[in-house]
């Protein structure tokens with residue numbers, strides 16, 4: 008598929024081919040909307056069902072049934088009339104729903120009747136000393152290598168952090184025959200107190216039994232050590248992991264350190280489109296402000312899936328369906344759609360137990376608000392000390408910070424530093440992340456080449472603004 | 476007047492306000508800078524960072540002299556800032572180009588320069604029209620469509636975001652009080668001092684310097700001054716960091732000391748910084764690739780739009796109030812180019828309490844009335 | 850650091866900095882580099898520090914490499930193809946490549 012093969016306009020453009028996007032595209036296309044789904048990865052599935060159609064992991068037990076259920080979504084979407092384009096990066100979306108997309112080095116602008124942003128989540132930044140060293144990788148990264156390429160950690164491997172995904176990945180690695188030297192658990196013990204109030208709900212949810220089983224499975228094979236300090240040490244690559252609690256400090260030689268402390272919505276595209284966001288104190292992240300159909304503050308643009316606030320893969324598919332039903336109702340009121348109340352009820356059941364998990368796994372301040380020479384912005388190599396000092400200079404927010412220090416100005420456009428910078432400013436100035444706010448983002452939200460940008464349609468007035 | 480909290484309140488903490496505040500602090504004044512918050516519209520965050528001389532002054536020849544004065548002072552200014560803060564703003568003055576992509580563009584260029592330099596009373600400085608071969612000697616990577624350009628040896632550039640940070644670091648070190656999130660809503664003069672009202676309280680100062688960009692339009696009348704403005708939007712495209720390939724800044728395209736390439740110079744009449752039009756970015760990109768084809772495959776990492784601080788005739792306004800003695804306006808478009816003047820010439824005048832008319836009389840807003848009458 | 854679980858996938862021949870590397874269909878460039886034990890794929894344009902793929906999902910931009918002569922491509926999003934030439938990047942990218 009080339010960019011030039013796309014139609015100039017579609018009823019619905021879905022951005023992201025994870026569970027939310029696949030479910031939304033399938034439903035909308037079946038109901039008769041001309042629908043295109045773009046995903047920048049080589050295959051659909053999103054993070055949870057990464058490489059669902061091509062995974063070389065033959066033994067189904069390794070990734071588990073919760074992975075393989077994703078096949079149905081992919082099959083359903085492929086069988087629907089929706090056009091599914093992989094290797095397609097969406098780099099721009101404006102409030103009038105013009106979608107900028109790039110396929111194999113060719114850029115196009117597509118007009119959408121409605122848009123569903125289903126770009127999912129990304130792992131929360133984990134800024135510890137040494138996290139930029141080769142040999143340090145996000146746990147999600149290692150999981151992608153396992154799902155998509157059948158690669159398993161082979162050397163001395165340490166995992167550190169917390170949250171359900173860390174334990175899931177540990178189990179998957181072990182089942183695949185990999186070895187883990189240790190799991191360094193960074194979740195603060197005090198979290199139990201906050202979480203306790205939500206325990207009854209959690210016990211009734213499917214997470215309860217699954218979670219316990221997973222913990223037992225992993226703990227039977229790997230040493231788990233509670234820590235409150237962590238450092239990756241090495242010259243040109245990771246050599247050892249240094250960690251400790253209180254006074255004690257230990258060192259462990261390692262080839263690979265896998266970091267994870269939960270996931271947060273991937274907000275870049277929605278923010279660039281002008282969608283209003285708000286701080287979620289329980290999940291410690293920004294998320295779009297949405298109505299019950301997941302429509303944003305910008306008319307005709309919805310955010311579904313984990314991008315709408317973290318709720319997991321199954322919930323993502325239901326959210327995608329609800330957003331798709333709303334899109335169909337808006338554009339083709341006479342079309343037949345599933346009963347939205349039923350979908351809402353399923354979604355409601357899915358969210359049971361999340362509050363408990365969120366409070367229990369809330370990462371510690373010290374792992375979100377680093378000190379000293381720890382790198383905060385990986386692209387521009389800006390340190391925690393610089394951010395804190397500049398906050399003291401009178402810098403009130405991330406946009407002024409960006410101007411002063413270049414944090415968030417590199418190619419990742421703040422995805423790996425945004426939350427850290429906001430939280431550091433809030434901590435340093437004695438205010439809240441909600442007050443401090445987030446980076447202002449502009450297209451392209453993913454880099455495109457100058458030639459691609461140059462190839463876009465230009466109106467006479469726009470040319471005149473430059474050529475004088 | 477001793478009762479005042481500060482000798483001078485500078486309204487606006489952008490490049491103009493910060494440079495003025497620094498200069499005032501060097502004169503021994505107790506200075507407070509009142510600024511807006513993180514989401515403020517700030518040309519200081521969105522500018523193109525040229526310290527530019529060529530083409531300046533058509534319509535007001537004194538502006539050329541004023542610009543050259545700053546350009547000449549810039550080296551020392553940067554050096555002093557470095558000594559005070561340890562930060563290098565990377566000021567360079569290798570001479571800069573304006574490039575033409577057609578004979579028509581080149582002719583238009585030549586005719587503007589001719590009119591500019593034919594004005595009576597203009598300082599004598601060199602801007603040379605070069606043909607393609609001459610340009611290619613200095614800019615070997617130009618594309619086949621470049622027919623020539625104009626070159627002025629006085630043109631240069633800095634890292635303007637670092638300048639912005641450096642000025643803030645320097646004012647802090649000199650004891651200036653910087654108050655962000657304090658939009659000034661009203662200014663009155665009572666009992667020989669100025670009272671500046673903000674949502675979170677009043678600030679008192681003996682003098683006030685208005686350096687609030689386009690907002691001077693509303694603030695100036697409060698102290699018997701005027702600042703007729705005509706804000707204008709500009710969009711900029713920035714690439715990833717590249718190895719150095721461009722030795723001279725071009726008015727629409729320059730390589731920063733960090734390696735990124737900035738492409739810009741669009742002009743639209745608008746005050747909406749959120750309204751970024753892709754077609755404008757596309758035009759800038761298209762021209763950039765025609766100027767330097769080797770950039771075609773380079774990644775764009777950001778674009779932004781910023782609102783230029785623009786007076787109605789494009790020239791600076793420096794004024795002191797007759798009705799409210801001690802109130803000054805410092806208002807201009809080229810806050811990077813003129814930073815040295817604001818710090819080293821304007822600030823000492825404000826510290827003394829009177830503008831030096833031999834230097835800045837032509838920049839009084841009174842000129843708007845003279846023109847209207849004439 | 851990593852070993853291949855199953856020898857699934859067809860062999861795909863690519864070169865990395867001129868040396869032959871055995872990749873598999875289904876590999877991305879970043880995965881192929883990791884499978885081949887290549888420790889870092891670039892050095893940063895700011896301080897020259899070595900970096901390796903971090904997120905493998907397109908968000909961190911640590912996996913930037915030159916693919917078939919075009920610099921700064923995200924290796925974790927680019928599937929390998931027979932005959933592909935990959936070069937690790939050092940520091941700032943060279944314009945024109």
Ligand SMILES: Cc1cc2nc3c(=O)[nH]c(=O)nc-3n(C[C@H](O)[C@H](O)[C@H](O)COP(=O)(O)OP(=O)(O)OC[C@H]3O[C@@H](n4cnc5c(N)ncnc54)[C@H](O)[C@@H]3O)c2cc1C
Pocket residue numbers: 022023024025026027028045046047048051052053054055056095096097098125126127128129130146147148150172175270276311312313314318319320321323453906907
């Ligand atoms: C690294 C990682 C691993 C995870 N592993 C698991 C797991 O094993 N089990 C589990 O239960 N949960 C897992 N999660 C959580 C899980 O991802 C979510 O609950 C679920 O995938 C949400 O579905 P979604 O459709 O909202 O988003 P996603 O599944 O994230 O899908 C979003 C898709 O959008 C695409 N995309 C993003 N930006 C653009 C753009 N600009 N242009 C084009 N396409 C774009 C992405 O390539 C991606 O394919 C993981 C999360 C992460 C970050």
Ligand code: FES
Pocket residue numbers: 879902903904905906907908909910911912913923924925926
């Ligand atoms: S490894 Fe993070 S973008 Fe490729």
